[in-house]
Amino acid sequence: MAKLQATRGSFQQLLLFAFLLITALLVGVALRSVFQYDALMTQSRDAAARALTLSGAAQSLAERSAAMERAGRQSLVLNDAVLRKRFNDAARDASATLDKLVENDLAPASADTWRQQLDLIGGLMIGNADSALQRESSMAMQFRDLDALNTQIAQQAQFLIETQNNALAQRIENARKRVMRQVIAASVLAVSLALAFGVWLARPFKRLQRAIVGLGENRLDEPIDIRGPADVRRVSQQLE
Template identity: 40%
Template sequence: MPIKLSFRVLSLIAFLLIAALLSAASVLALLTLNRLAEHSRETGNDAIALTANAQRVAERSVAMERSARQFLVLDDPAFLERFGEAWRDALTALDAMAAELPGGEPPAFADWRRNGQAAREALDMPASHRGAAQLRLDAALAQLPAINSELTHHVQAEVDRRNAAITEELETRRNVLRGQLALSIALAAVLSIAFGVWLARPLRQIESAIGQLGGNRYDVPIDITGPDDLRRMGRHLDWLRQRLADLEADKARFLRHISHELKTPLAALVEGVALLEDEVVGPLAPKQHEITGILRQNTASLQNQIEDLLRYNAASFDAQHLLREPVDMAALLRRVVDSQRLQYEARSLVIMVEGGAPVIAADSAKLAIVASNLLSNAVRFSPEGGTVRFIVAAGNGMLRVDCIDQGPGVAPADAQRVFEPFYQGERQPPGARRGNGIGLSIVREYVTAHGGTLQLLPSSPGAHFRLELPYEN
């Protein structure tokens, strides 16, 4: 059975892997630094020991010379004993130095031992041969300062060599650590990016699926890949999609049925009212004429509302099916304006289409409905003799259409809800029949279907609507 890992578990695994990688690099660097520190400490101690032994040999050489000369003058065995102690101590230091020098001891070590032995042998000569002993002693001790200088030179060379070696090793280790650190950071970055991309993909799919549901796109199945919990969420979203699709189908079916059921008796009412107004069944009194007028007005209003309801339902469905073709937006606006000439001329309005834009690929029929609804809304709210302006422009891959009128505008309280279906604002034109609030909703449905946006911009006086549609340069 395959192991199912959730988003949280995978995120934790990714974090632990990256943390382990960086921790390993840090531990390795710490161990390397500890080794270097220990090596440096040992080298320093060895250098101190070598220098101390060289100084000790030089000091013992002076003590040997002083004790030997005192013995020859005073003939006191104590001075001979002091010479022996200094000589043995110098030999011990000499052996310690020789052990620390690589490649065998230099000839100077043998020279020092030979001259020291010669000085000892001169002191062991009988008292009757003091003159010869003095000469041999002077010859042996005279060479020790030069030999001591040479020994010091060898020691200093060895110390310098060891310092150079530790410096070279430090530089080598630093380069290795730099490479290891760079590799660790690169691997951590690669792991972070890989896990981020892999884990972000199902999140983008979920975001797209939610946007799809919000856009009433119920015909595309939702399939989320990735961790187990996100796949399970995808299955829930797909169930929600199917449920919403069923509800949408039920709503459309209900609207079709109820409109059909209402239109038949409503037609009978309209016909009956018409017969009464024509006095087919006999003359009507003035009060009866007034009642039939009220009946005619309300049946007409009811009939318009049913037709608007069906039109909004059809627009919600049609918005999902675009028939794109080359569209010149400025020319389309002029055609729409010309088609409503009677309405706006009856109120002495001036309709202006300004600017221009490149041809875009869009559904001309739906954009014509968008323009028609914006124009009808502006004409309805504009005062007698007012002006309505359509301004067409393009830039940065967006085609922009501004519709500006001189009416009362949209109340601040209505600005957030003006695009909701069946919502009517508080500022209505005096004496006009109240609308049903679906015109701007249909405009938004069609604009959103084209991937565009519809906004209400601040304007005083009047209303300023701006729609933007993307296009390819």
Template identity: 35%
Template sequence: MLKLFPQSLGFWSVTLFLTTVALLGATSVNALWMMESLGRQSRTAAQNAATLTEQAQRLQERTLTMERSARQFLILNDTSFRDRYMDAWKEAQQALRAVKANSGLHQPVFNEWLDTSETAGAVLARSFDEAGKQQRFLFAQLAHLRELNDEIAQDVRVGIANRNDSFLHELDRQRTLLMWQLIAVGGIAVVLIVAWHLGFARPLRRVVDAIHQLGENRLADPVVIAGPGDLRQLGVQLDWLRRRLLSSDEEKTRVLHHVSHELKTPLAALREGVALLDEGIIGPLEPRQREITGILQQNVLTLQARIEDLLRYQTIAWQARRLTRVAVDVREVLENTVEDQKLQWQARNLEVSITGPNAVITADGEKLAMVVGNLLSNAIRFSPEGGTVALSCMQADGSTIIECADDGPGIPAAEAARIFEPFYRGGGQPAVASPGHGIGLSIVRELVEAHGGIVELVAAGPGARFRITLPDESH
């Protein structure tokens, strides 16, 4: 593919466009030329047929005039009728030559007509008495001219019919030729479309997939794009970006671990020092001093928990970018998660229900279980004693929807926009809820978005209802 399309996408796009336009233009010009040629042939044939018909009719009229003039001359002995015969004979000869020229026929009938008319003319050219003696012969020659006229008229009609047949045959031939040209152009167009798909559509789709891959932070797989030179160069740049992002992630993880290690060392010393003070190693503490050491000890433990939460959140966020996608049954994930947390919700005397059919999607089963586990854990913490938690799944519009609802106090509207932020803990939590660290819902959002889905709060009291929408086919 790299060798077939070394030029740029723009070059090949323009080339394919101009090729298609040239093919369509050539076909159109050829079709117009065919129509013009057939039109000229049709007009010529029509004019020729009209001329032949007119000249054949004129030949018959002049022959009838010749016969009438000959009879009148023989009866009245008036030379003007003989002159009229000669004039009609000349005009008949002109009509005969026109018929012969326009019909393209070279039959003996034309020569026979000329010989017969000359013979009759020679009889009339004699004296009245001599012509009268050959009257029967003369009338026989003139009658033969009428027969020859009928034969010529018949030949003209046959010639016109043959020309019409030839024109129709040529019309059929040109129509067949044009049809095959259109089929050839259509075939070439299909080849060009296939070439575009193989040479350009696939690389462009690979560019989209590569951008989606980087957006999901799946940085382990290299980006390789075949096709035109500029798309290959874009692939090189995207792979460079992938390596930069991978290096940045690794550097960020190293910095975070180093910082946490640097914090843990003095934090451990501080915790030990506060413990020694609290135990009275350096002497008994007064009540006020013991209260202060208690505050210090509590804050040291809180700080340690925050550092551990930060590391945990960073680890999970990093893992979210490296999903192992397989076929996962969402209903089965819900059932396994409920079973794993059975002791927690039974200790609170809660009722947990699961509704919905089996729904198989392409996802990371371990990460999806972590999402459902965090939502269920939150619902258990905030649900009142003896309350209910409802889990459900369904498929609609090409997506799989997971919902988790409880009948706890719900989430205030003022806090709904921030509940997915890391380390955010809303105020006004009920006494039954054990203190959290504010990373559960942020982890849910990280993992859901890594799958190309969305998570949202669809009801904020009484009770809370979270909805996760996942595409059935993840890319």
């Protein structure tokens, strides 16, 4: 009879090996999907924190600007040192908020324009009492321009948030497609391995069946030498 190459291990051991191999393949795909999910969740949390920072900073900048206007104009009218200090404190806080916006990708040119406008306003705080009312009127107009800049910065911050969200959504969609491809590929490979192992392990049993049929038909002169799993070889030797 035709021979198969000898295989170490019993039929049960080979089945267990095939099962573990297919399981390892599927577990590997599952673990990779989990790692990708964790990475996306981290990116999502970072994006949410950045969006909160941008929107909060834009709102804070507008609030600090309003505080500067109140303190600055009242300081000019009343010539009050306490109000001047409030103006300076609000200006310092607003500048720090602007730095935070730049750190989160606000265009530096917008920040520079805002600071130039603040310098113009700060210059109006200097002068004698006779020009205070005139400077206060000019300051009101300069703050209108500053408000317009605040609106532009808020719009830029919103655009950054939307761009970030769109990019994150695209990454999530790409990851979903990638995971689907991996799952499909792993499933196809697992089925292929299962079929291959099934066919490979079934061949010795078919030969064993033919040998038993041959014995039943008294073809005793034909040697029985079936190579395959250890337990199949033992049966082959017993039949021989």
